[in-house]
Amino acid sequence: MLKSVTGAHPIVETRGLVKTFGDVRACAGIDLTVHPGEIVGLLGPSGSGKSTLLRHLNGLTRPDSGYVTVLGVDAASASGRRLRGLRRRVGVVFQQFNLVGRLTVLENVLSGALGRVRGPRYGIVTWPRAVRAEAFEHLDRVGLADRAYQRAGSLSGGQQQRVAIARALLQRPELMLADEPVASLDPETAGSVMDLLVRVCREDGLTMVCTLHQIELALQWTRRVVGLRHGEIRLDEPTHLLDAVRLRGLYLSDPVTVP
Numbered sequence: 001m002l003k004s005v006t007g008a009h010p011i012v013e014t015r016g017l018v019k020t021f022g023d024v025r026a027c028a029g030i031d032l033t034v035h036p037g038e039i040v041g042l043l044g045p046s047g048s049g050k051s052t053l054l055r056h057l058n059g060l061t062r063p064d065s066g067y068v069t070v071l072g073v074d075a076a077s078a079s080g081r082r083l084r085g086l087r088r089r090v091g092v093v094f095q096q097f098n099l100v101g102r103l104t105v106l107e108n109v110l111s112g113a114l115g116r117v118r119g120p121r122y123g124i125v126t127w128p129r130a131v132r133a134e135a136f137e138h139l140d141r142v143g144l145a146d147r148a149y150q151r152a153g154s155l156s157g158g159q160q161q162r163v164a165i166a167r168a169l170l171q172r173p174e175l176m177l178a179d180e181p182v183a184s185l186d187p188e189t190a191g192s193v194m195d196l197l198v199r200v201c202r203e204d205g206l207t208m209v210c211t212l213h214q215i216e217l218a219l220q221w222t223r224r225v226v227g228l229r230h231g232e233i234r235l236d237e238p239t240h241l242l243d244a245v246r247l248r249g250l251y252l253s254d255p256v257t258v259p
């Protein structure tokens with residue numbers, strides 16, 4: 001395993017990662033190293049392999065060949081207890097929030113601790129007091145402590161994503177994966193949710209890998225952009241060296257070759 005200049009082991013390391021679906025090469029030999037504390041945006045046109053790559057990072061998808069190491073665990077072959085152990089250390093935020101709408105906001109957040117607090121839980125009071133206090137702390141951080149007892153399904157999209165972020169934080173993750181976390185939100189809400197996501201990751205020293213569709217959000221909120229096209233990395237640079245024109249190039253169609 002490679003070490004960074006600071007001597008710390010990478011959080012994510014893939015080498016020669018290949019994943020095909022029929023004759024589609026979703027990942028066509030990806031080498032990616034992510035170091036502790038990085039905030040990485042994955043960009044690229046629809047179908048370029050962003051989500052497939054992300055899904056390899058918590059063992060939801062297994063590569064056809066190549067290797068994937070996440071937090072020192074071989075995510076390509078881990079199963080059972082080892083895979084569950086890895087997933088506990090990886091928080092995930094989805095485009096569609098994935099909350100249980102009929103449960104309260106607090107219950108949704110508490111479910112983030114299911115991996116580390118044993119036993120079935122029926123209702124809020126069956127959770128240890130310390131975990132409830134921690135859930136409230138995270139709700140406070142995302143600005144929704146006053147909504148704790150409201151049904152999650154009754155919140156706006158932006159609020160639901162804030163709850164999902166609080167749930168992921170209660171997991172005490174070491175790596176945060178976000179799959180198009182703001183794609184379902186209006187531009188203003190999208191900006192405020194990205195602001196929150198990046199802020200909490202920075203505050204907690206978390207590494208984040210986040211797929212995005214909006215170039216402007218990637219330029220504003222990430223520190224490094226990895227650009228994919230046809231399952232290959234076509235660009236990998238610190239965000240401050242990039243601009244919208246270069247990033248738009250990722251989305252332009254390949255030149256047609258005339259026989």
Ligand SMILES: Nc1ncnc2c1ncn2[C@@H]1O[C@H](COP(=O)(O)OP(=O)(O)OP(=O)(O)O)[C@@H](O)[C@H]1O
Pocket residue numbers: 021024025026044045046047048049050051052053
């Ligand atoms: N489970 C699957 N079965 C079949 N094909 C799949 C599957 N998952 C992904 N693919 C295909 O792999 C390619 C890459 O898909 P992927 O979802 O990773 O792209 P993406 O860059 O995340 O796209 P989008 O931005 O639209 O979400 C696409 O052609 C997609 O149709």
